[in-house]
Amino acid sequence: MAIPTSKSTFKDYCLRALGSGVIDINVSDDQADDRIDEALQFFAQYHYDGIEKMYLKHLITEEEVTRARANTTSTGTDTSDNSITATFLEGNNFIPMPSAVVSVIQVWPFTDTGGGSNMFDMRYQLRLNDLFDLSSTSVIQYQMAMDNLDFLEHILVGETPIRFNQHQNRLYIDAD
Incomplete structure (x- = not known):
């Protein structure tokens, strides 16, 4: 059996699976089309493979x-x-x-703390003062400092x- 590729072939497949040809299936074409549409809508809303995670952007006018x-x-x-x-x-x-x-899972924050180059930003000052020479500075300490700043921002500002x-x-x- 080939995989159904259209709505009509899928409807024929469903009717055969219900026993059409051996028993009488008293369903109109409109009723079958409605049940197929409902099943596809249910799949798209509740099954993890029926939806696609994507990022949308919106221009505020x-x-x-x-x-x-x-x-x-x-x-x-x-x-x-x-x-x-x-x-x-x-x-x-x-x-x-x-x-x-x-x-909708989340909205990207409107703040510029993630990667901005503001001179008064704490992250910028850490990079300026502590990372002027990468040969003598450990990346682990920098990562720990950035994690601590992220934690403080999450606690004080939140999402x-x-x-x-x-x-x-x-x-x-x-x-x-």
Whole structure:
């Protein structure tokens, strides 16, 4: 048996596997197509081989900055006697995502501490003062110092908090 390469050959294969030809399978073509589409969608969402890890980049435009600074107002009223009303402001600080995106793991940080050449950066000063002569300096000490700085940055700054809503195709970045 050759591997099915189209939807129609896959549908024929499934019907044969269910016993078509020996027993009557009372399923319309539309029903079979719908079940195949659902199975492929389930595979793409929940099986580790159905998704592909990739890096996406997004250019933040002036229109998005303006939209993110605006707020959406909503009002809530208590349900017992309708006497208390509160107004809430919800920020529009999201990035629209393509519908093919299933999840977002992380957002690269916006800081320049990773490889910047800022003269006042601690990493730059360590490189300048301690690594002027690589023949007399151990790389192990440098690596330990960089690991310590990474640890301190992780503790003091942390990672950028994000929320991803797949049903709305929105990535919320909860940062200043």
